[in-house]
Amino acid sequence: MTAPDNVFENLRLELRRGCLTLAVLAQLRQEHYGYTLRKALAERGLEIDESTLYPLLRRLETQGLLASEWREEDKRNKRFYHLSSDGERIFGQLLGEWRAINASIDNIL
């Protein structure tokens, strides 16, 4: 990878990082476990690596934005996540921020 490619890749990852959190919070307004969440995001055009998504869920739960519970489904124990009440409030704020940034960028362009 050349130096400019490397710079682009770093900036792309930086740009994606915040967007992924927002997308995960948005998708978890409905309950999901890790794999179905990944599939749901992919169906809407947002591919996320397993090694990125699953730890992200843990982090968001530690921060109090998600709640989770272990439950059996299809004869297998799975951990289901959904947005907590704090998560709903912060998601609303983040969404407002994201829309404002988007509108600003559109104005600039």
Next chain:
Amino acid sequence: MELLDRYLQAVKKHLPWKRQDDIIAELRANLEAQLEDKESALGRPLTQGETEDWLRQIGPPIRVAARYQPQQFLIGPALFPTYWFVLRLAFMWSMIIYAIVSALQIATQTPNGAAVLVAVLRAPGLLMTVAAWVTLIFAIIEFAAAHYPEKCPEIAGVTADWSPGTLPPLEKEEAGGKKPRSFAHAVAEEIFGFLFLIWLLLVPHYPNLLLYLLLGPGVFYLPVTPFQLAPVWVAFYWSVVALNVLQLVWRSVDLARGAWQKSRRLQHIVMSAFGLIPLGLLATVRDQVFVTLKHPALDQARYGATVDSINKSIHLSALILCAIAVLSLAWEIGQMSVDAYRKRVAAVR
């Protein structure tokens, strides 16, 4: 499935032990569900090669496990600039103190080349020890700030009552568009100044250190020459040592005060004035004796005229150098006075 079990086992080894069972159970459920999806899409179990490709795409176990770890800093980005500043100061002062102590030890004890070599070789160890202590202290501060943020809300000088008025004055370019002296430049000058002082202090014990510079290989013929240096050179030598010590102390004080970028014009003039002392010693020496004969009774007839000629030459050189130094000093003082007058006039206007 055996390969997936092996993969999960490898991931588990790098996870925090308190949460590893929980994380592995969740990861297993997710990966098994994904595997089932893949197999039902293919209508058959994955081959060994396909499973390997799939796991390779998920990533090496150590990297997957690392994503579950909280982000950790020994010294975080908020504290790092302060850490770097303190580390540089600690390096500089430890080297200055070490150089002074080493120079004094070498000068007062029985000095030899090995002692100088040992002192130089110990310096990297000292710097590493200093770096280790500074890093440890800052790591503790970082730990405290991360774990007890309510008890240390303001660290690294980032305080709520920060005022732009406390900023240092604008750095002025020196005459001729030169950049002001950098910190590294100032420290390098200080270190080389101390190394020069150590060398100077060794000269009485190892005269060849100096004479070799002046005479080259000719120094080895000195013991068989009939000449020797007169006592005036001892006074000259110690006045040069005192001059160097004074200059080093002055620069050290400037460094300690953070004033290494200030104009050194006054310092230059003062040092030039003190520089007249050793030259004055040579110019005013009694009977103009700089070199004598080792055995006057034996060699006076043969080398007496040569000695007189050498002494007169050295005396004349000392007088000329003295005159040049006085004129140069007077010129500098005059220029500084004119500049000061112009500044006063400009301030009044």
